[in-house]
Amino acid sequence: RKEVEQDPGPFNVPEGATVAFNCTYSNSASQSFFWYRQDCRKEPKLLMSVYSSGNEDGRFTAQLNRASQYISLLIRDSKLSDSATYLCVVSPSPFGNEKLTFGTGTRLTIIP
Amino acid sequence: GAVVSQHPSRVICKSGTSVKIECRSLDFQATTMFWYRQFPKKSLMLMATSNEGSKATYEQGVEKDKFLINHASLTLSTLTVTSAHPEDSSFYICSAPTDSRAAQYFGPGTRLLVL
Numbered sequence: 349r350k351e352v353e354q355d356p357g358p359f360n361v362p363e364g365a366t367v368a369f370n371c372t373y374s375n376s377a378s379q380s381f382f383w384y385r386q387d388c389r390k391e392p393k394l395l396m397s398v399y400s401s402g403n404e405d406g407r408f409t410a411q412l413n414r415a416s417q418y419i420s421l422l423i424r425d426s427k428l429s430d431s432a433t434y435l436c437v438v439s440p441s442p443f444g445n446e447k448l449t450f451g452t453g454t455r456l457t458i459i460p
Numbered sequence: 461g462a463v464v465s466q467h468p469s470r471v472i473c474k475s476g477t478s479v480k481i482e483c484r485s486l487d488f489q490a491t492t493m494f495w496y497r498q499f500p501k502k503s504l505m506l507m508a509t510s511n512e513g514s515k516a517t518y519e520q521g522v523e524k525d526k527f528l529i530n531h532a533s534l535t536l537s538t539l540t541v542t543s544a545h546p547e548d549s550s551f552y553i554c555s556a557p558t559d560s561r562a563a564q565y566f567g568p569g570t571r572l573l574v575l
Contacts, residue, residue: 352503382563391553391566392504435503445557447494448564452503 349374352451354436359456365426369454371419371436378438378449381412383421385432386453392435395421423456431458463488464556466567473544474575481539481570483510483554489534490556494564495527498551510537510554544574 354371361367373381381399384392396403398410398419409422419436436451467482483493493510508529509517516529528540541548551571555564 380563389551389571391569394563394565397563443557443563445492445559445564447506447509448504448555449506450503 350451351375351449352436352438354434354451354454356452357455359454360459361426361456362459363426363428366422366424367426367456368423369421369434369436369456371421371451373417373419373436373438373449375438375440375449376417377440378417379442380439381419382437382439382448383408383410383419384435384437384450386435387432392437392450395434426458428458428460431456463558463565464554464567466554466570468570469568470571470573472573472575475545476543479541479544479572481541481552481554481572483537483539483556483567485535485556485558488556488558490537490558491534493531493537493554493556495529495537495539496553496555496566498553498569504553507539510539512537541572544572546574548572549574 352373383395385395386392396405398412400412402411407424411420433453433455435453437448439448465484491512495507496504498504507522510529510531512531518524531537553569555566557564
């Protein structure tokens with residue numbers, strides 16, 4: 349079983365729609381959780397950290413369920429610029445400054 | 461702006477040659493940097509943890525004699541792929557946390573093609 353599992357997609361979503369991604373992780377000792385986005389042939393860029401209380405950054409909302417070892421990302425009012433691969437990432441350290449384990453990513457394409 | 465830089469961005473070399481990739485932290489000191497590798501349509505996989513002033517820590521299955529890591533200063537780590545072969549062709553990315561309580565930022569990556 350992979351340490352971090354994501355639906356690879358692709359998700360093809362019309363502009364303006366809401367889309368949700370899910371992720372599960374196997375290591376219950378994981379301490380910090382993140383969503384990164386990766387554009388084609390580019391490096392991953394931090395989108396947001398994920399907290400148990402849930403957190404929101406503009407159109408993006410992330411949620412963590414430690415009991416179920418489940419992480420989610422919701423994108424509202426999707427834009428063409430949201431097209432990318434979204435990576436679910438976990439770390440054994442509280443701050444993510446140690447080894448990161450990546451999911452394979454969920455590919456999102458926003459359709460005009 | 462970028463907080464981590466990498467050089468070169470792209471390398472094409474013949475089989476058997478060695479390739480050095482540099483990773484620099486910009487405007488901050490990084491006692492630890494990380495080297496990842498990503499094959500097409502696959503996830504990033506950690507290769508090794510680069511520690512300033514001490515030996516790197518390699519992940520299981522990564523040959524330390526093939527992938528030489530040197531963390532010579534608080535702003536520079538280098539990865540040398542020795543005697544590169546076509547199967548080493550990949551996207552090599554480094555990362556560093558900006559401080560001990562921060563998430564990691566990634567360099568722009570180095571695309572290596574071994575012919």
